[in-house]
Amino acid sequence: MIPGVSIYEILTVTSILFFIGVYGFITRKNLISILISVELILNAAVINFVVINKYLYPDILEGAVFAIFIIAVAAAETALAVAIIINLYRQISSVEVDEIETMKH
Amino acid sequence: MEEIIFYILAAILVIFAIASVTSRKMLRSVIYLLFVLCGIAGIYFLIDYNFLAAIQLTIYAGGIIVLIIFSVFLVHHIELQLELAKPGKQLLTALACLTGLGLFLVTIYLHPFEVVENTNTISTAEVGNLLLSYTEGGFILPFEVISVLLLAAMVGAIVIAKGKKLSTNNQSTE
Numbered sequence: 001m002i003p004g005v006s007i008y009e010i011l012t013v014t015s016i017l018f019f020i021g022v023y024g025f026i027t028r029k030n031l032i033s034i035l036i037s038v039e040l041i042l043n044a045a046v047i048n049f050v051v052i053n054k055y056l057y058p059d060i061l062e063g064a065v066f067a068i069f070i071i072a073v074a075a076a077e078t079a080l081a082v083a084i085i086i087n088l089y090r091q092i093s094s095v096e097v098d099e100i101e102t103m104k105h
Numbered sequence: 106m107e108e109i110i111f112y113i114l115a116a117i118l119v120i121f122a123i124a125s126v127t128s129r130k131m132l133r134s135v136i137y138l139l140f141v142l143c144g145i146a147g148i149y150f151l152i153d154y155n156f157l158a159a160i161q162l163t164i165y166a167g168g169i170i171v172l173i174i175f176s177v178f179l180v181h182h183i184e185l186q187l188e189l190a191k192p193g194k195q196l197l198t199a200l201a202c203l204t205g206l207g208l209f210l211v212t213i214y215l216h217p218f219e220v221v222e223n224t225n226t227i228s229t230a231e232v233g234n235l236l237l238s239y240t241e242g243g244f245i246l247p248f249e250v251i252s253v254l255l256l257a258a259m260v261g262a263i264v265i266a267k268g269k270k271l272s273t274n275n276q277s278t279e
Binding site for chain 2: 076095
């Protein structure tokens with residue numbers, strides 16, 4: 001519990017973060033920028049897991065464990081995405097979304 | 106005191122997240138994301154989950170940000186300005202996001218949460234025991250699955266990033 005801060009305020013902040021991520025995901029044209037937006041979305045979800053665990057079910061640890069799992073999956077996803085981006089840049093010298101059509105081998 | 110710190114952290118999170126998705130310089134956008142991730146670690150510290158905050162700082166702020174910065178260096182010219190979406194599309198997306206945000210907030214504020222007053226914290230030993238416990242409610246199977254997933258992702262990333270030689274690729278794409 002944060003003294004003086006209710007769960008509603010934290011959930012409001014995470015919702016705002018989530019939709020900022022969605023906004024970036026739709027409007028950006030660059031693959032790395034899209035990756036950054038995905039990180040924002042994932043982080044908003046992780047804070048929700050942790051905060052709801054802390055405020056509503058403080059005696060169990062499931063929220064924290066799921067947060068660890070999400071962070072692990074995010075790390076794997078980022079490593080793969082960076083590998084794909086670098087390989088793509090070698091092949092077509094661009095990472096803009098609308099110029100990518102060589103993925104279909 | 107904690108209240109003030111939380112509001113400062115929330116302001117940092119929102120401002121730098123907006124800066125991160127609207128900045129036209131790639132590297133600055135990544136650095137703004139770094140501030141957002143550190144702010145999130147601050148929230149974990151505030152609710153006394155120190156272990157998660159440490160994980161957030163080491164894996165996200167230490168690992169993922171460095172990976173993204175490396176890919177920016179390998180892929181981009183630093184001075185290059187990113188192109189923005191058309192204003193109409195930006196406005197439409199912003200409207201859609203605000204609508205979704207409003208829906209979220211209405212749902213959240215209408216739901217009666219049964220908050221339990223507590224000062225519990227989690228210790229690393231408890232989390233480790235839960236992750237390795239094979240009794241009911243234990244997480245040994247997801248833990249093993251996630252480790253295999255990480256291994257597969259790392260091997261796959263190496264294989265994909267190694268690629269073929271440039272000259273053969275240029276010939277095959279022409």
